[in-house]
Amino acid sequence: MIWTIIGISAAFLTMFGFVPQCLKMWRTKSVKDVSGLTLFQFSVGVALWMIYGIHLKDYIIIGANAISLTSLLIALGLYIKLNQKKS
Amino acid sequence: MIWTIIGISAAFLTMFGFVPQCLKMWRTKSVKDVSGLTLFQFSVGVALWMIYGIHLKDYIIIGANAISLTSLLIALGLYIKLNQKKS
Numbered sequence: 001m002i003w004t005i006i007g008i009s010a011a012f013l014t015m016f017g018f019v020p021q022c023l024k025m026w027r028t029k030s031v032k033d034v035s036g037l038t039l040f041q042f043s044v045g046v047a048l049w050m051i052y053g054i055h056l057k058d059y060i061i062i063g064a065n066a067i068s069l070t071s072l073l074i075a076l077g078l079y080i081k082l083n084q085k086k087s
Numbered sequence: 088m089i090w091t092i093i094g095i096s097a098a099f100l101t102m103f104g105f106v107p108q109c110l111k112m113w114r115t116k117s118v119k120d121v122s123g124l125t126l127f128q129f130s131v132g133v134a135l136w137m138i139y140g141i142h143l144k145d146y147i148i149i150g151a152n153a154i155s156l157t158s159l160l161i162a163l164g165l166y167i168k169l170n171q172k173k174s
Contacts, residue, residue, distance in 0.1 A: 003139065003142050006135050006138055006139050006142070007135075007139045009132075009135050010132050010133075010135035010136040010138075010139055011132075012132075013128050013129070013131055013132030013135065014129060014132035014133060014136065016128070017125055017128050017129040017132060018125055019125075020122040020124035020125045020128060021121075021122040021125040023122075024120065024121075024122040024124075024125075025120070028119075028120060030119070030120045031120055032115075032117070032119065032120050033111065033112070033115060033117045033118055033119050033120040033121050034108075034111075034120050034121060035107040035108035035110075035111040037107035037111075038104055038105055038106075038107045038108040038111075041100050041101075041103070041104050041107060042100070042101060042104040044100055045096075045097050045098075045099075045100025045101035045104060046097075046101060048093050048094075048096050048097035048100065049097040049101065051093055051097075052090065052093050052094045052097055055090050055093070
């Protein structure tokens, strides 16, 4: 039971890890110090995890990474939009 | 073979996902737009993944998350240091 809680907490914290960064970008409208490469690298990595999950037919891996990818694509979209606006 | 490459690529991209953010903070010495909460939330999440891996005795989960945690603690340390300097 305790291990299930630890596993689920770990999954939730990392799945929604970029949500505070999204909110901060949305609030401040500034991305000067944010690494776009970190967002891009995570997006590609998480997309590959999802593809790997499809190969394994593991719905936990597919689902968790689909959620991560969604928040990352929002973060990346915001980053690109705000970065263009700046220049 | 192709699936092994996809799995390993996914692991490497996400394990080292915060390295570009660390390098950017180090270079610019500015963290104004970086979400400290994202770094903290990922650190706790990844630490819990590592603990979960220890429970499962799965050395892949332990190792991958230990590497992630190391880069995250460096990122978090840099963030705290540069954020204090600013104020």
